[in-house]
Amino acid sequence: MSTYLSIPTITGNWLEANQSYLMKAISDVGEALQHHINQIAEAANNGKMEQWKEGRAFKADSENFGKDKENFHYPTTESSESSALEQVCNIFDLSLFERNVLLLCAGRELDRTWSSLFVKAQDNHQQDYPTFSLALSVLAEPHWSALMPNASLRRWRLIEVGAGNTLTTSPLRIDERILHHLMGVQHLDERLTEIELPMPVTAYLVSSHEYVAQHLADTWLQTLVDETQILPVLQLCGTEVASKSAIASTACTFLGLNLYAISAEAIPTNTNELNLIKCLCEREWMLSDRVLLLDCDQLETMEASRNSAISRFIETINCPLIITSRDRRNQKQRPLITFDVDRPTSEEQQSIWQNALGNIAPSFQGHVETLVSHFSLSPTDIQTASLRVKSLVKKIEGQRDKETEKSVASTSPYLHLWDICRNQARPRLDELAQRIEPSASWNDLVLPDKEQQILHEIAAHVAQRTKVYKNWGFGSKSGRGLGISALFSGASGTGKTTAAELLAKELRLDLYRIDLSSIVDKYIGETEKNLRRVFDAAETGGVILLFDEADALFGKRSEVKDSHDRYANMEVSYLLQRIESYRGLAILTTNLKSSIDQAFLRRLRFVVQFPFPDAKQRAEIWQRVFPSQTPTEGLDFTKLAQLSVTGGNIRNIALNAAFIAANSGDSLGMKHILQATKSEYTKLERSLADAEIKSWV
Incomplete structure (x- = not known):
């Protein structure tokens, strides 16, 4: 593993030294303020107030703008580590005057007696706050350029300029985030906290994901060492949402960096608001080495203005940025270094299960492999499911009277765990399809013996897929065509949905109905996008997909006569491709088998005809x-x-x-x-x- 950067740990001694240094610096500014007040009093006593005011009037000299920066050096604390005030001055390249303006505003927050000083210094009972006019009159080495919008104080929102008739007489206030930083307290800016997403806690990463995390860290490492380079944007793509966040967090830990996340949906479309969020994110990086994770995973369809705002945000932000998304985002100018995050391998998932189940793992000996063959859960989902089943096993063991033993004997802990896995896999698909609670049994279906036998074969293929594909090696021959697909054809009411229900009940799987007629979209590419969302959600496992009204997509379209036919064939091919690679059972239903081209039928493993009953x-x-x-x-x-x-x-x-x-x-x-x-x-x-x-x- 590479040698990564680290951030010094803040100690109690540093906090004390930092606070002492800050209060001394504020006290020095307070003395200048008091000296100004004394001069006002002396001039008033001598009857020379007007002359004094004229003498103190600030004369803007463009030749002297910023000259104090060249010769000014910040004092140091007794500690070997810089004070927070020194850090802020160095980070934002503040002049002596800008530094003291910041302290002038901080003094009002930390000492309530300063309000009366501001009233006396400005000879105005309503002005109990600092202003630029006062700062220019009181503080050493003043320069007008400090007031500019692109100067550090306002560019980085170190101070806030309140409402007023003129810039120089408007109230000034230190930004809350900056005040806390000067006091040695680190926390995310409140305006970012409001849109911050919770980061999932992952005990460890599987080896394939840890490799990606190390690759991310190595990609940034050289750029972090060379401060003249801008960190490239890193993009994590795939359906493993929790794993992508864990990978990003681990990579930042390797580098000694902090990570926080916001949703791309929270990026404002208003230019001023967008610039504010961008500035705050850049400031967080400069103040506390916070890396931004922009979560684009939940973005499915969005208006052009929001997509444009997100792209503009990515293009222009000048701080380390990690993007997570299901699909690759393309930027016009700024390059994105993309890493694909795949699901943990079967072996990795089995290892996670064994570790998560802990001391009850022997009770599930031989069952874990079956679980992995039907469910492809994330590490977080596996840990959650394991906690739930361990709680159940503990409850069963604690209830040993005969009546309880009789009641719990009907369902084994393994079947409970199986159902827990089904529940873990449901949420994403519930938003995209209709879940049918299976209640049918073989007794509810009247079919000829031949069709009944085919249904039993379908059930056997699903139940024995692990033995045949993995243990017997058929899966290693090719990854294509391992999905179990079936076409149920027949008139409405002949039992197609009932057959799907009884298969789901016998196999203890969820059944989801997808109406293909509602998925087929008139816009090119949208049908594939809709289908992809369904299959990506179903890949978690434990699901039978029932695609109803296949006629909407599977008409006789193999002969291309126009562009419509060509795109229709592409949609059908995409659906069949996903069905062939889907790890579960996918069923298509049609009222008219003859409407489906033979070229498509050959790619389906089973065809069941549901005849009109005699x-x-x-x-x-x-x-x-x-x-x-x-x-x-x-x-x-x-x-x-x-x-x-x-x-x-x-x-x-x-x-x-x-x-x-x-x-x-x-x-x-x-x-x-x-x-x-x-x-x-x-x-x-x-x-x-x-x-x-x-x-x-």
């Missing part, structure tokens, strides 16, 4: 649709099977009939189903044939 299958659906608790009377499933409807329609009719029967106080019978059937057919805009309901009632 009379025998409809009779079976009717028999299964009513819960065992439902009071029924005189139901004839053979007659009910005469209705030429899908399983979805049958469920709607059964539920509606149950409400009708409950409202009438009867057991559910054929007459209630007949009434519900008429309502369903009206909704379907179909005519109910006599043959379908012959001799029902």
